[in-house]
Amino acid sequence: MGSVFRSEEMCLVQLFLQSGSAYDCISELGEMGLVEFRDLNPSVNSFQRRFVSEIKRCEEMERILGYLLREIRKANIAVPEDDEICPVAPPPKHVLEIMEQLQRLEVELSEVARNKEKLQRNLLELTEYTHMLRITRTFVHSRSRNKALGPQYEEFQSIESDSAGCTGMQRLGAKLGFVSGLIHRVKVEAFERMLWRVCKGYTILSYAELGESLADLDTGEISTNVVFLISFWGDQIGQKVQKICDCYHCHLYPHPENDEERADVMDSLRTRIQDLNNVLHRTEEYLRQVLQKASESAFTWVVQVKKMKAIYHILNLCSFDVTNKCLIAEVWCPVNDLTNLRGALEEGSRKGDATVPSFVNRIPSNDTPPTLLRTNKFTSGFQSIVEAYGVGDYREVSPAPYTIITFPFLFAVMFGDLGHGMVMACFALWMVLTEKSHKRKRSDNEIWTMFFEGRYIILMMGLFSVYTGLIYNDCFSKSLNIFGSGWSVRAMFTDQQWTNETLQTNTLLILDPNVSGVFVGPYPFGIDPIWNMAVNRLSFLNSYKMKMSVIIGVMHMSFGVVLSVFNHLHFKQRFNIYLLFLPELLFLLCLFGYLVFMIIYKWLAFGARDSRLAPSILIHFINMFLMQGGDNTPLYPGQTGLQVFLVVVALLCVPVLLIGKPVYLYWLHRGGKSLRLRRGYERVRRVSEDDMSQAPAYADDEEEGFDDLMTSRDTQPKEVKTATVHTSHINI
């Protein structure tokens, strides 16, 4: 049997890698994806392994690359990703070069970025300052206009007239102070409240919202700010005000003494902002250049570093032979690929300039090898459906190839519409034809990826749906009349069964196939389109589809059971055939196989003429279990006798299924007197010819595992039975 039907034959292989060329060998093996490595030092902690420092270096590089990519993305530069060029892992001597390059880039980038941020911060401060000056001027002026007082002490004067008692403060020589700055819009209310509470009202706060929003450099959020001006007396209150401002993260700027100073400051600010903008622009230009250059090779670096890290992780799995200066790796390799493996090792040794070639040593093993099922882009979808139910054991029969037909077909039996099937097939076909460009896009959309991964399954399902749709004669739920119906209404009139009067008096008319010429013959392919007009269309189609489902279902299940024979034969467990396979099959065929027989028999035995006599199969089937002939007329002579026989056989299968295998195994390892038992022992010994001591160990295991075995065997047939009964119930 080829590898399509069973998982690939594997063998345990020891690789002796020269420490000098081990890296290249592993790299070569990794590119080919030939082998699975076993961990030879499972007891060693991950940070105590041999190549930890190399892995750390790779991680450092990954970190720098992550930073680099983030910056590139921030600058909106596309990273060219090309699947065609797949860079191999760099040789160890080039790693330092890449590392150096990366570090240089990082230093350069972070310096430029830091400069840029500093400039931006500066710029933000300056803009805030100008805004503040602009707005506080309006405060001052509005007040001075109200009171029409001189410009020097306008605030002071206005406050004096506002609140009595402050004249005393003035007399004491308390100095009038100003604090002005910007605060977040959301915090203003709390800020004002606390200010009032702490300073007991000895402050005056005026604020106005800033027209435009400024970005916060720390969080990157854009927020609206409010400009405020606090006037207060005295140093103590001044300190408190200062503290409160600190606690609300206000941006404070010095408040100018008079209008001239304000104008001066505004002027100087304007020129500084202009300069800063220039510098900032140039910095950004330079940053972009650096990033542009880095983005060209970023993708290659990412792949290379990833591969390198993977190689060191694999090298960590190997054990180190001090005397021979070589690494020993244990791998699982498909037997067919051993020559490729040798070739890859030679290639690796050549690249690594090793004096002694690395070599391969096949070692015997009693462990169960991993299951390898090769897939291509067509079968991988079906394989993953099978794997959703469970991965088969090593060398077990793989159900995937049969699934390629059965899965889409069973889907189509349920879907069964020509039109919809066509739409589906076209969609899938489009995906299949354009798969290369889709693969390159690498979409993140989960639902799309799911469809795309299953494109071949969808295609098959669509095609099968077209087929079943033709059989059901269903196209967008309408029938197609391609070949011309086999029924004729005209014949009813020519035969004088119907007249115009019948048409007028009856709402429902029944075509009688017994009248000659009404039913010419079956429709060449699928269901006759005349059923589309019939009132009992649904009940007819349902009955038909259900019977078809029962037949297909029973066939499908029997096929599955038959497949298990190949496993039993391959694993040389002949008793499984007698104790599991045969009773299962008998059970299935005696009950449900017989049902299928009855369905087909009824189709064949009853024609249009005696269709009124046709019995209900369901009643017959139920009576079969009750073992009553009842008042039903038998379908054929000897029906009751056959049915009783079948039920008895099926019932006899149940205890065999339940306890057959455990009892046999128990007997096998307890007794030793009977002939069959000897054979059992011989078989055990033949399995482990190379190691005689394995035989008793095997027996010991059996003893301990007996209870487990019993329970596991118990449940399996039950599942089979309930499953069969259940499915047929649904079908019926």
Added chain:
Amino acid sequence: MSLCPELSFNVDHGYLEGLVRGLKAGILTRSDYHNLAQCDTLEDMKLHLQSTDYGSLLTAGNEDLTVSLIDHRLKENILTEFRCLRAHSLAPLSTFLDYITYSYMIDNVVMLITGALKQRDVAELLPRCHPLGMFDQMAAVGIARTPAELYCAILVDTPLALFFQDAVSEANLDAMGAEIMRNKLYKAYLEAFYKFCQESGGATKNIMCPVLEFEADRRAFIITVNSFGTDLSGGERSALYPSCGRLYPEGLRLLARAEDYEQVKAVADYYPDYKLIFDEPEAGSSRTLEDRFFEREVQLNTLAFLEQFHLGVFYSYIKLKEQEARNIVWIAECVTQRQKSKINNYIPIF
């Protein structure tokens, strides 16, 4: 609906409970701690933590790896998770989560006050506050001279204002006063939280009440033990004991009368759970009383995950995560100071 809150629990909090249980699965296990304790450098620890749920927590950024950085990152991690939970939470749960933050807020306020008394700069103190208890008005705490001023001017807008009923006094704040204020606030907080949990009823009550009772009793014990040698009298002390614990009222009265450690131990002997904690540890173990209280707390908190449809998991998760951060920092400290003998004094959680 109110008869059986479990029935409608999932409508509002099902997602978050699932989330928190998922997060709980990422709490380090004994084998993780075992591996961490074998590390020789912080780099090794980083490498090992990478294989846990922390992932690249310590890898990001290129600062030098120090214990304080680890501590900072772990706290930040808890904060991010907590913020996510808080942002998605609905009515009873959001209040419950707020209650969790109040205890950290109390600690922060008291720390800032004591810092201000020692003339420390607020900017220097702020980074040392627990991020879970951060609030806007915090930095202004240093302005206040008396608890009354503190309450009226600064904290009246914050949720802590509720707990100030007993703590308002005109006496000047000093180190001792701050400490007393902390305990008074804490007492009010615990009692309020306890009441809230009791009113929630159902499994929340069953889970949270023992945890809070334990918390209250622990505070009572610790206050008593710490007050020996200070001029705090028994009467003053008893005003600080939270009254929602299992010691209330009989045990608290006895504690108020206690004058040395032996007498405290005698009080604990009446209660089987606390007897275990106060019993002399077997020779060779260097666990302090505090450690044993933490151990018991971890035990109680892990119990919360055995029941479903209650708010206790959120509290327990945050507390366990905090304990985990303490453990990791402890191990990191031991690693940097080469104190291998003490490295196993962490408190394993699962």
